[in-house]
Amino acid sequence: MRSNRIAVVGGGVIGLSVAWRAAAAGHRVTVVDPKPGRGASWVAGGMLAPIAEAWPGEEAALRLGEESLRRWPAFAEELAADGGGPGLSMAGTVVVALDRGDADQLAILADYLGSVGRAVETVTGRRMRIVEPGLSGAVRGGLLVPGDLAVDNRKLLRSLRAAADRCGAEFLAEKATEVAAGHVTTSQGDLTCDVAVIAAGAWSANLHPELKGAVRPLKGEILRLRARRTSLPPPSRTVRAVVEGRPIYLVPRADGELVLGATQYEAGFDETVTARGVRELLEGAERIFPGIGEYELVEIAAGLRAASVDTLPFLGELGDGVFAATGHHRNGLLMAPVTADAIVAWLAGEKPPEGVEAAHPGRLR
Structure with a gap:
């Protein structure tokens, strides 16, 4: 395969994974960043x-997310060999309800997931507190989701940087202002290239028409x-x-450590x-997990998610030699493997992974 000159604009989890x-x-x-x-990758949960994260009407996002999740164990194993372990946790997720309204929402989610062939277990508040003893007595019930995983975002970013370095990627500490064919x-x-990949998160909209x-940007x-003795x-x-x-x-x-998040609102680039x-975060967390009130507060931070118009990212060619890999909303870490694999497949003239076609930027035309 011919060795192309690839410029990756953006050094978050998506850009580093692609690089x-x-x-x-x-x-x-x-990598230009x-x-x-x-x-946003540094302050992610x-x-x-x-x-x-699934919801009725967002089936394409669900399929793409599940495709990427299937790739995560191999992605993490290969990354550990090239740059270090990313702290992948296989412990799963619980989703809890505090009142009748919350319980009704979870029932809608459970019914929807069952209708599309994704089973979750609905449990009582008592069972939920057996699963997680620190949960509040006010928890009415919830869902057990063993297949949803987690990763240490900061370990992941450090590992990706080390792996990219080891594989020969170069880093240009400059801010990109425009991306076009060839440069x-x-x-x-100007930086000349054969192919440019826009992975600049919330700033991507300013780089290509x-x-x-x-x-x-969507602020969070x-x-x-950190728990104390x-x-x-x-x-x-x-x-x-x-x-x-x-x-x-x-x-x-x-x-x-324990990461608590996340607010979500429109605030421009603030x-x-x-x-x-x-x-709001502390009050909400104490209602779910009362013991958190005794924890040491280590850090507060805000980041800007790259929100798209329809919850799907933008993956695909924008023009001659320019590819989009942005707009992942809340799912940048989740979709890093499938995004990187899609870009590499396109560079090789091969078919991208299943579900990627739905995320093509041309869907908005």
């Missing part, structure tokens, strides 16, 4: 949860906490809930953390 896979396939790769490994315009001049208006705040241990698996209409998740880390956002 690693493309470099490992023998391509000459340059002023701060690779940061951005790490959930790999196509089932728990990427940066703050320091076909993405203008199709990708927008997260907290990182006198507090209850974190849950053993990811815990998700909706509290007063707001989604809440608790994702444990192997090192004892990445400041608000007092209200922190209060």
Whole structure:
């Protein structure tokens, strides 16, 4: 296979995954990003949860997410060999309901998943507290979702950077301002290439006219906490809930930290953390897992998800030699393997993975 010059614009989880896979396939790769490994990927929760994220009308996103989830164990194993283990957790997910309205929503989700052939187990509040003893007595019931996994996002980013380096990818610490056939315009001049891949997350819409208006920033705040010697241990698996209409998740880390997220609202490119956002997260988490009130608060941060107009990402060719790999919304970490494999397949003139066709940017025309 001819070694192409590939410019990957964006160094988050998607860009780094594409860079690693493309470099490992023998391509000459340059990643263009002023701060690779940061951005929204750095403050992500790490959930790999196509089932728990599913909802009626979003079948294409479910299929693409499940295709990527199937690739995750092999992706993690190969990454461990090239750059280090990404902290993949196979413990599964629980989704809990606190009141009648929450329980009704989960019943809709369970019925929907059953109708499309994805089974989850509905359990009582008592059973849920046996599964996760730290849950509040107010939990009425919920769903057990053993197939949804989690990953340590920061371990993953460090591993991807190391793997890309090891496979020969180069890094250009500049900000891209435009991507067109054959070149990427940066703050320091033009970078020529055979193929450009736009993986710049929430900033992608400013780089190519076909993405203008199709990708927008969606702000999310997260907290990182750590159990103390006198507090209850974190849950053993990811815990998700909706509290007063707001989604809440608790994702444990192997090192004892607990990631609490996430607010979600339109705020343009504002990445400041608000007092209200922190209060809502802590109040919501205490209603689900009361012991968290005794935890050490380690970090507060905000990131900008790359939201698309229909929950699906944009994967495919925009024009001669320019590919989109952006707009993954809440599922950037989940869909990193299938996205990277799709780009490498296109570079080789091969068919992309199942489900990718539905995410082609041309669907908006």
